[in-house]
Structures are given as C-alpha cells and as structure tokens.
Amino acid sequence: MRKLIIIIALLTINLSFGQTTKDFFVKSDVFLKKYVFKGKVDYKAVKHDISLLEEVLDIASKVRVSKAQPKTYKSFYINAYNLAVIKGVVDNYPIKSPLDVKGFFDTTQYNLAGKKTTLNDLENIILRKQFPAEARFHFVLVCAGLGCPPIINEAYKPNSLETQLQRQTVKALNNPYFIKVTQKKVQLSKIFEWYKVDFVKNGSEIDFINKFRKEKLPFDAIVSYYAYDWRLNETKHTSL
Numbered sequence: 001m002r003k004l005i006i007i008i009a010l011l012t013i014n015l016s017f018g019q020t021t022k023d024f025f026v027k028s029d030v031f032l033k034k035y036v037f038k039g040k041v042d043y044k045a046v047k048h049d050i051s052l053l054e055e056v057l058d059i060a061s062k063v064r065v066s067k068a069q070p071k072t073y074k075s076f077y078i079n080a081y082n083l084a085v086i087k088g089v090v091d092n093y094p095i096k097s098p099l100d101v102k103g104f105f106d107t108t109q110y111n112l113a114g115k116k117t118t119l120n121d122l123e124n125i126i127l128r129k130q131f132p133a134e135a136r137f138h139f140v141l142v143c144a145g146l147g148c149p150p151i152i153n154e155a156y157k158p159n160s161l162e163t164q165l166q167r168q169t170v171k172a173l174n175n176p177y178f179i180k181v182t183q184k185k186v187q188l189s190k191i192f193e194w195y196k197v198d199f200v201k202n203g204s205e206i207d208f209i210n211k212f213r214k215e216k217l218p219f220d221a222i223v224s225y226y227a228y229d230w231r232l233n234e235t236k237h238t239s240l
Helices: 003-036 043-048 051-062 070-092 119-128 137-139 159-172 190-196 205-210
Strands: 110-112 115-117 180-182 185-188 222-225
Touching: 003 051, 003 070, 043 070, 051 070, 051 110, 070 110, 070 119, 070 159, 110 119, 119 137, 119 190, 137 159, 185 190, 185 205, 190 222
Parallel strands: 185 222
Antiparallel strands: 110 115, 180 185
C-alpha cells in the first residue's frame, strides 16, 4: 500500500510539472505575440501593464526541467532568458541600452525553475556548458540590444525547437546587416569574437557560417568584427 501511495504521489508531481511546463510555453507565446513586433519589443506597453509578464515568470519559477528531456530544457531556458531580459529592461525603463543598468547581465538574479540565476549564468552555464555543440543558441538568445539577432513573436517549444533554431540561424547568417560582405572581406558580429570557441569546433568561422548561407563566403575571406550595437531593441508600435 505504501509503495502505491509513493507511486501515485510521484505521478501527481510529474503531471503537475508537465502541466506547469505546458502553461509556461502557452503563456510565453501569448506574451510574445502581444508585445513583440518585427523583432523588437514594446517595452512601454509592457511597463504600462506588467501583469502578464509577471504571470509568465511566476510560472517559470515553478517549472522543473531536466536535461534528460533536452528539447523541453532548451526551449524553456531560451524563452526564460528572453523574458528575463525584457523584465530587466522594464524594471529600469526608460533606458537607452541594457548596459545603462549596472549588473544587468551578471548581478541581477531571476528565479527560474526554482533556482536564482543571472542572465550570464543562464546563457553560459545552464545552456552553453550543458550543450557545447549547440552554437545556434547565439541566434535565439536576445540581449535587448539591436546588435542581437531579432526576437521572435512566438515561444520556442519542444516540438518546433529544431525548426525554430534552424530558421533563426539561417535568417541571421543571410542578413547583409549581420554578416557584412565586401568581396573577400567579411565583417562579423562581435558575437563571433566573444564566443569564437563555439563556432570553430569543426572548422573556421567561415565554415560554420557557410553551413547556413545561401551565398557562400570565400574560404579565404579576411575576417574582422564590427562594433556591437547596444541600443535598445525597442518598438513604438504600442498596444496602448
């Protein structure tokens, strides 16, 4: 009888976590569709009514995810990162850049999956360290600067994650403003300099980029890095 009670309790916990995870993806999707327009965020509107964002992050604090379910784990933390960034901006809004806020990435903590973490630790320890072969994280984690690839107005979800990761990486690496090409000279985002180790595991940066490029870069291209644009990725679309 005792064993049966334990089994029922464990099943109840698992079902609870599963439902909470599902709720998180659904609510994240609703939030992003409401406040993201053409790769930018309507921070003013979120500031005006922060209740939905706070609801989503409250759910995120209660979710439990495991690397044993990698698609769910990755999807949860990608969304959690992007939502936490928005919360960090809104808490200090109006600002012109996330860098205007001291400790924005390395000090401010967010309660995600029952643990307090900074944005830097979320990106570098929870995601990059656990999945070192997944360089596409850099094209879906959005730091609130215009230099980042654009945020999308939908949640990353386990059943569509691979398609979404591929789509956003292809989009970024074929964007002439993100990869700037002049004959054999190629200017790359600072992302490629800061996280170079992620892009050269199986060749050069050019090799990595060409896996996603429609118009391939010269293998002997002269590579440099252009200045990162930290201006806020804000839209004035507003639903107010």
